[in-house]
Amino acid sequence: PARRFTIESVGLSPGYMYTPYQLATTPDNMTGAEFMDDAYLARDMGIRRYVLYARTDTYASHLRPSVPDAESELAYRAFVYREYLDVPEGLESALDRFLDRYGMSVLSPRYSDSSLQSWGISPLSTAETIARLLDQETVYDPDTPVTPEGQDFVKYFLITSKRGYCMHYASAATLLLRYLGVPARYVAGYTADVELLLDFIDCIKL
DSSP states (O other): OOOEEEOOOOSSTOOOOOOSSSSSOOOGGSSSEETTTTTEEEEETTTEEEEEEEEEOOOOEEEEETTHHHHHHHHHHHHHHHSOOOTTOOOOHHHHHHTTTTTTTTSSSSGGGGGGGGGOHHHHHHOOOHHHHHHOOOOOTTTTOOOTTTTTHIIIIIIIEEEEEEHHHHHHHHHHHTTTTOOOOOOOOOOOOOHHHHHHHHHOOO
């Protein structure tokens, strides 16, 4: 099951394109935009209004998806473990220094194996721990100054300034997770509760 969404850009930069969650539109039936690998959609020049389809069915979080969704999930799992574990050269020492205070260094016995599951550590629990560490060690500050020229953005945030906003936290969390063997990527955007949004639209129609 899928729902049709018509999206109109009002005063939006041409470099942005908004999509519903669980996008059902595929590359072969996309018009007005183009899939850029699995990273983002690039909107065609001059396009202000476009139509996308998104799945509206959900399943309980404690249940596994049914076939063929399970097959797609396994294929995507292999893809992300292949593509989303890279860390820029020269940044490993800063990441390790930040984590070492909490015994999470990859050099420690607990993380010496690249497979977290072999130590009974789930990716979700690791992500939750990283979120707590960033909350404890850094301060959210929308007025954070620009990173000094020549300094690595993430390293300066984690080791020196410990002040930042959304981009600092997302970038640092992504690289810390990758360093610990959890596939992650930086994603920018907004989320909305589709059911609440649809209820709101229905109320407006009434």
